[in-house]
Amino acid sequence: MTDEKRRAADWFRSLRDRICDAFEGLEDAQTSGPFADLAPGRFERKPTKRHSDDGSDAGGGEMRVMRGGRCFEKVGVNISEVYGTLAPPAQRAMAARKDMPGMAEDPRFWASGISLVAHMRSPKVPAVHMNTRMFWTPHGWWFGGGSDLNPMVEVPQDTAFFHAQQQAACDPHGADLYPRYKAWADEYFMIRHWNEARGVGGIFYDDHCSGDWNADFAFTQDVGRAFLKAFVPIVENRMFEEWTQADRDHQLFRRGRYAEFNLVYDRGTTFGLQTGHNPEAVLMSLPPLAAWP
Template sequence: MSKVRKPDADPTPPSEAVIEDRKAAAQAWFRQLRDDIRNAFEALEDDGGRLRDDLSPGRFEETAWERKNDDGTPGGGGVMSVMKGRVFEKVGVNISTVHGRFSERFAKEIPGAEEDPRFWASGISLVAHMQSPKVPAVHMNTRFIVTSRSWFGGGGDLNPPIPVAEDTADFHAAFKSACDAHDPAYHPMFKDWCDEYFHIPHRNRARGTGGIFYDYLNTGDWADDFSFTQDVGRAFLEIYPKLVARRMNEAWDEADRETQLIYRGLYAEFNLLYDRGTRFGLMTGGNPEAILMSLPPEAKWP
């Protein structure tokens, strides 16, 4: 990806103790963000559902998993949090922290791994598929990766089966505000990167209505890079529940549902064919159930 160059080796690399402190801080933040998002989504389940009063308010169910390295040593793990309710048909808010060694083939694709194949990665990944076709589906993730170099990545993008200009504008505005607080160049760059990344070549169309996407973020100011990544999570937590509350009790019909199911097929095609996060998880021995949590509970193809 040409928009942000991959991180060069640090001429004055931080000490091992500093790296460990950074890992702990990032891991703790992803866990806190997970908890805050789950609380907000469960509150929407309590408040909404007027159109699905046949269903009880959903609650997240946790499933912990452990990863083993190829040599059988512990390689970290994570926690899946999945809820199926009356507002959220299926939503997963997963956290993971994994470590080990990249395969020789995969190491060539990862900055810093050709010099040393050891890696550590922690992050949060969220995908929500909604009961109502009027409520946009959404994806968000942020992560911190350490090889012989280190960087942040992530973003969020809106995926409405039935796009509404107001919702798209508000979603973009929230992320623009987070970007502008750190660097005015971030939003146009990361917005364009999102549009490019979530383009589906074989359909010649976008997966959704965009957002931001960034990777290899290592400006030399780790504290600001971490603060920006936190602000991305906060921006998502601020705007997306508002969009859900705005649309979740609007009437919809079977034609709307058909539109939603066909759109979900498009979403699944991208995630299975092109998504780098899916590939990274599978190539590093992650939990397939957690990695494929992004797939919708029901979909159709025309």
């Protein structure tokens, strides 16, 4: 699948570029509010490496992180292309998620994807997460990903708009996909020890393999394209609203819940740390400031 791997990795890279350009445009547009006197934020770039046990080349990627902007307090948009041999903990995790006979005999893998988390300056603008990825082993391949919205206080029309964009991305590929992957997101993005949702959901899917690689790649591309359509209009509608210190305090509390989910339950965090990827890149999703009761 050499050609398919290259096409997927190139797509994730091009999507990253498109999103970073749009986010820097939002920084330029934030011309009022308490942080408007700051220089518009720009992404800093940093290469990342995956470390293998035997010192062999194991791939890596690039972090792009913007901190202290006008509109974004912290946002990271990472891409990666990693490969090698799955360590035993990751092999066990893979076996628990998908039937891939033969992993013990041949635990080679390749994975590429894009991962994004944005924590906003304004408590009126929701945080957001998006990722899409392709995973390959000699025993099978699949796509995964999704996008979910995390407002500090839900605005029903924003929730409806965000979900409508997710459904529009899914429906051309099968009428069953949006309801199935929405339900998966609702289940996955639960902070179980608090019995509360992390946000207002979106879609989440894993192990997506119909047997038609081109069709599954096209679906994953549409999920990626839907992200800016779903998120940027919400930012533009909320970024100039006034907010109070009480709003900020609640934002920091919700960020604490977000951090708890990512450190306790998030599959990507677990997989990245188990496979030796750069911890700074893996933990990019954590907010710059948070609070707990």
